[in-house]
Amino acid sequence: MAATTENLSDRKAATAGTRPFLWARLGSLLSILPLGVWTVNHLADNLGAFKGAEVWERQVTQYNSPISHVITLVVVLGPLVIHAAWGIQRLFSFRPNNVAYPFWGNLKYLVQRIAAVGVLLFIGAHLWLALLHPRLVEGHAEPFSDIASAMRHHWPTLVVYLLGTLGVAYHLANGVSTFSWMWGAVGGRRSLARFDIVAAVVFFVVLAMAWGVIYALYQAGAAFPPMGAET
Numbered sequence: 001m002a003a004t005t006e007n008l009s010d011r012k013a014a015t016a017g018t019r020p021f022l023w024a025r026l027g028s029l030l031s032i033l034p035l036g037v038w039t040v041n042h043l044a045d046n047l048g049a050f051k052g053a054e055v056w057e058r059q060v061t062q063y064n065s066p067i068s069h070v071i072t073l074v075v076v077l078g079p080l081v082i083h084a085a086w087g088i089q090r091l092f093s094f095r096p097n098n099v100a101y102p103f104w105g106n107l108k109y110l111v112q113r114i115a116a117v118g119v120l121l122f123i124g125a126h127l128w129l130a131l132l133h134p135r136l137v138e139g140h141a142e143p144f145s146d147i148a149s150a151m152r153h154h155w156p157t158l159v160v161y162l163l164g165t166l167g168v169a170y171h172l173a174n175g176v177s178t179f180s181w182m183w184g185a186v187g188g189r190r191s192l193a194r195f196d197i198v199a200a201v202v203f204f205v206v207l208a209m210a211w212g213v214i215y216a217l218y219q220a221g222a223a224f225p226p227m228g229a230e231t
C-alpha cells in the first residue's frame, strides 16, 4: 500500500514536471515547424505579385481542391492557435527588468515580447481582411485588384502591413535563435552570440521578402481605383 501511494505521488510529481516541459517544447517546435517554414513559403508565393494578378492569385488564393485548402488551413491555423495560446501564457509571466539589467539578451527578450503582441494583432487583422471577409462576406477569395488598390490608396493598410511584417520578421528571427538554444543546437553564451548573425540573416531575408511583396502590390495598385471609388 505504502509503495502504491509512493508510486502515485512519484507519478504526480513526474507529470507536474514533464507537462510544462512538453508544453514548452511543443510551443517552441510548432513556432518553427510548420509556422516559420510556412510563413517563408507564404511570402515566396506572394512575391508572385511582381508577375501580376494571374500569377499572384494562382499562388496565393487558389488551391487544387477544397480538400487541399482545408488541409492547409488545419496545418497552419491549428499550430498558430496553439503557439498563440502558449505565447500569451508566457506573456503573462513576463516581468521586464531591463533598467536593472541593461544587457543585449535582456533587450532582445523585451522586444520579442513587444513584437509578439504586434504580430498577434497583425495576424488577427490579416486573417479577417485577407482571408475571412473576402471569402465569407464577399463570396470569393481576395482579388489582386483589391489588395493592390488597398496597399496603394489606403495608407492604414500600407502602414499595418509594413509594421506587421516587420514584427513577424523580428519575432521569427529571434524565435529561430531561442529555438536552437532550447533544442540544444546552440550551447553556451559564445555560440549563442554567434547565432545572432544567423538570426540577423533570417530577419533581413524575411523582411526583404515581405517588403518586396508590399512594394510590388503598391506599384500594381496604381492601375486600380481606390476601393469604393468605382462607379
Ligand code: HEM
Pocket: 039, 042, 046, 060, 061, 062, 072, 073, 076, 077, 080, 123, 126, 127, 130, 131, 135, 141, 142, 147, 161, 165, 168, 210, 211, 213, 214
Ligand atoms: C506582405 C505580405 C502578405 C500578403 C500580401 C498576404 C496575403 C494573404 C492572402 C491574400 C491570404 C488569403 C489566402 C486565401 O484566401 O486563401 C492570406 C492568408 C494567410 N496569411 Fe498572409 N499575406 C502576407 C503576409 C503574411 C505574414 C507575414 C503572415 C505571418 C504569419 C501571414 C499569415 C497568413 C495566414 C495564417 C493565412 C491563412 C492561411 C491561408 O489562407 O493560406 N501572412 N495572406
